[in-house]
Amino acid sequence: MISVVIAAHNEAAVIGRCLDGLLAPDLDITVVANGCTDDTAAVAASRPGVRVVDRPEPGKSAALNAGDAVAVGFPRVYLDADIPLTADDVRALAAFLTSTPGLLAVTASRKLDTRGRPLLVRAHSAINGRLPVYRNALYGRGISMLSEEGRARFGAFPEVVADDLFLDGLFGPGEKAETPAVVAVVETPRRTSDLVRRLARVRAGNAALRAAGAARPAARSSWLRDVVLPRPWLLPAAVGYVALTFAASRAARRSQVGWGHDSSTRTSVGVSQ
Known part of the structure; x- marks a missing residue:
C-alpha cells in the first residue's frame, strides 16, 4: 500500500481539495496538523479513511517524522x-518508481502557475521555470516519493527548512528522476512581496544545508548561461529575476527564517472544506 504523508500548518483552505483528489482504498493517507490555529485538523478528519495527527507545536520536520511514525506502507509520498x-497521479509515480531500475526516489514534472500574477512574479517565473537545476530534482514542486530502500537512506528528518533539498541530496543522478506522466502545478505568489519572502525562506534554508555539507553548491550563474543567453528575448524578465533575487538575499540575511508558507496562494474560493 502506498502511504502519503502531508505536513499541514494552517492549511484549512486547501487541505480539503488536496485530500479529495487522493481518497482511494489503496492509499494510506496521513495528515499531520502542526501548530494550527485554523480548522486544518477538522477538515482533514472529515475525509473518510484519512489518519490525522494533531500536534500543538509548529514545525515541518517534526510533523513529517510524526507522519512517518504512523504511516504503514511503501512507496512513501511526502506531499505539500x-x-x-x-x-x-500517485499510482503513476509508483509505477514509474518500481519499473525503472536503480530509482529510489521520484517526483512529478513541475509547472508554475502565473495566471493573474504581477509582472515581477511572472518575470521571475519565466527564468526560474527554465533553470536546469530543477530537472530530475526532488525540490521545488512539493511532492517526493521514496521507495522503502530510498527511505532507509536516513533516519528522522532533521530540523531544516529545506526538507525537499535535504531529500534531494541523499540520491545520486541515477537514483532520482521526474516523470512527465505526472505534473505538479505550483502556485506562484499573488503578490511580489510574498514572492520575496518565499525566496528569502528558501535561500536561508538552502544556505543552512549547504553550510552543513548536505546539499550541492548553488549554480549562481545558471540563470544567465543556461536560460537567458540561449533565449535573448528573456532579457527583460532577467532584470526582474535578478532584482528579486537580490532583494531576497538581503531579506534572508536580515531575519531569522523558519518554516512557513505563502498565504496569498491559500484561498478557499472554489475549494471544498
Missing part, C-alpha cells in the same frame, strides 16, 4: 497540502 494530485 497546496499541491493538488489525484490517486491516479
Whole structure:
C-alpha cells in the first residue's frame, strides 16, 4: 500500500481539495496538523479513511517524522497540502518508481502557475521555470516519493527548512528522476512581496544545508548561461529575476527564517472544506 504523508500548518483552505483528489482504498493517507490555529485538523478528519495527527507545536520536520511514525506502507509520498494530485497521479509515480531500475526516489514534472500574477512574479517565473537545476530534482514542486530502500537512506528528518533539498541530496543522478506522466502545478505568489519572502525562506534554508555539507553548491550563474543567453528575448524578465533575487538575499540575511508558507496562494474560493 502506498502511504502519503502531508505536513499541514494552517492549511484549512486547501487541505480539503488536496485530500479529495487522493481518497482511494489503496492509499494510506496521513495528515499531520502542526501548530494550527485554523480548522486544518477538522477538515482533514472529515475525509473518510484519512489518519490525522494533531500536534500543538509548529514545525515541518517534526510533523513529517510524526507522519512517518504512523504511516504503514511503501512507496512513501511526502506531499505539500497546496499541491493538488489525484490517486491516479500517485499510482503513476509508483509505477514509474518500481519499473525503472536503480530509482529510489521520484517526483512529478513541475509547472508554475502565473495566471493573474504581477509582472515581477511572472518575470521571475519565466527564468526560474527554465533553470536546469530543477530537472530530475526532488525540490521545488512539493511532492517526493521514496521507495522503502530510498527511505532507509536516513533516519528522522532533521530540523531544516529545506526538507525537499535535504531529500534531494541523499540520491545520486541515477537514483532520482521526474516523470512527465505526472505534473505538479505550483502556485506562484499573488503578490511580489510574498514572492520575496518565499525566496528569502528558501535561500536561508538552502544556505543552512549547504553550510552543513548536505546539499550541492548553488549554480549562481545558471540563470544567465543556461536560460537567458540561449533565449535573448528573456532579457527583460532577467532584470526582474535578478532584482528579486537580490532583494531576497538581503531579506534572508536580515531575519531569522523558519518554516512557513505563502498565504496569498491559500484561498478557499472554489475549494471544498
